[in-house]
Amino acid sequence: MDSETIFYKSPLGILEIRGEGDYISAVLFTNSWKGNKLDEEAIHFTTPELPCIKNCVQQLNEYFDGSRRNFELKLKQSGTAFQQQVWAALIDIPYGQTISYLTLSKRIGNVKAIRAVGTANGNNAISILVPCHRVIGSNGDLIGYGGDLWRKKWLLEHEAKHANGVQTLF
DSSP states (O other): OOEEEEEEEETTEEEEEEEETTEEEEEEETTTGGGOOOOGGGOOOOOOOSHHHHHHHHHHHHHHTTOOOSOOOOBOOOOOHHHHHHHHHHHTSOTTOOEEHHHHHHHTTOTTOHHHHHHHHHTOOBTTTSOGGGEEOTTSOOOOOTTOHHHHHHHHHHHHHHSTTOOOOO
């Protein structure tokens, strides 16, 4: 199976995008996820070769310019059955809207799994495409985002701006 990793300049900093075959397997902020830090001056930007990464870059461009609300990409990340369930529920959160960790745990049928839901959120390696940034505290506070809270705030404000009147909790 072919695999490829590229770096993408986004309005929020450099993203590392990984593809395997037809699937996107990671979209990570290079200077924050899991403590990995890259020297942004040393990054070599290349044109993607894998069709899945070409499509991902195109769709991210559209997302950032406000013309795309949903991603149409095949995604694959390793995780437990519980993590997969949480990540699938994240994809169902509509663009421009937020929910609480409690609401998310209820949606997956386990109201007592709030902390585990938060941990699964934190282990999401496909930022933006699997929109863990749309999950907030029950009191409306921005909490927990592997890409740093300022990015979470930016993403939520960006989506609210382009949601055309859709109400948000934020």
